[in-house]
Amino acid sequence: MTAWQKKTPLEWLTYVNKEVGVLAAEKHKYQGWVLTVDPVSANILLAHPLENGKMSISAVLGHAVQDVEILTEADDEMKEKLAHLFMPEEMRRCSQEELERKKTSLKDWLETNHIPVKEKGESQTTLCVAGVLTIDPPYRPEDCSSSNEIILSRVQGLIQGYLALQQCQI
């Protein structure tokens, strides 16, 4: 195992949002802004803005990383851009009241289906199902997280059905 793979998540976090140069196996070189380092595989994910406004995303696999050199730190604008690159867009468009309404409506619906659901998180915005699954705003099937894939797919299926039902009513 290489020195890069042996680093801890806290050490990898210090590279996030920095522009780095990566030296990889067979003398391949990569440069870009660090989006993340996968804590399982140690893969580094780099973003490189292109002239046409698009982003080129490259990943260097953890086992192939030989050296990582920090070049510059991102400014706030760049950090914002990097943070929202893979985040669902709807998340920013919904207003607070709308999210609150969505949350209550979904919670009621889950409860009528005999699914135990609680609110949690700093401002009670996250729904927690049976203590093993969380649904973050804006409460779509893809906003569910759980380490239990069976529960995950059941609940995602339920939310899908709930959204389809709502579509019918409109």
Added chain:
Amino acid sequence: MQASTMKMPVAVVRLPRGPDGTSRGFDPSSPRFQALGPSSLFSKVTANAAELEREQQGRVALRERYLRSLLAMVGRPVSFTMYEKVSVTALFGASDIDVLNFQVSELQTPLGVQKEAVLRCSDIVAYSFEL
């Protein structure tokens, strides 16, 4: 009878061991982890609970971003740089949880197009795509 028509006995191919029913492959004592997994889940701070909590939060933030990037990559053409100066492109399909294999479609190899394929991540140096 079917059995009488089979002239040659078929050799049993031993397949690699899959994840066992209960573990997700991250348990260091699981057979899958020992067989395949680089122990990148190694933690240096198990003694201190607050420090461990901080490390776990960092791990979650890093992992979520990575998983979302894999989601964003689905169906897009991705070019893979492999060892021995091999470069191929394919449509990305899926990855397994411990990022050991990628499933891809329409793999453009020097020998032709492979409709479906699984790439071993240990053979890949880097991959890139546009967003």
